[in-house]
Amino acid sequence: MTVDSIDIKVIKIHRLTQESRIKAFVDLGINDALLIKGIRIVQGKKGLFVSMPTEQGKNDRWYERVRCLNQDIRSLIAQKVLEAYGPKLS
Numbered sequence: 001m002t003v004d005s006i007d008i009k010v011i012k013i014h015r016l017t018q019e020s021r022i023k024a025f026v027d028l029g030i031n032d033a034l035l036i037k038g039i040r041i042v043q044g045k046k047g048l049f050v051s052m053p054t055e056q057g058k059n060d061r062w063y064e065r066v067r068c069l070n071q072d073i074r075s076l077i078a079q080k081v082l083e084a085y086g087p088k089l090s
């Protein structure tokens with residue numbers, strides 16, 4: 001599977017207004033066949049980054065609910081999400 005064969009669309013962005021490291025939640029569609037809800041845009045020490053949905057385990061550790069097995073796809077998702085978040089970067 002190549003990056004060129006994947007159509008990634010940002011379906012919805014829910015921007016948070018309160019001061020928090022989490023700036024927005026994003027719903028993402030892939031090839032009009034898969035919907036990923038709850039992707040987060042987070043303000044880190046080196047700028048904004050994209051975090052996949054997570055779930056807390058019984059051991060109190062956090063685990064990704066969605067994991068990209070291909071780094072090129074992961075980078076493309078991050079790029080599309082941050083582009084859609086757009087000029088209101090903070």
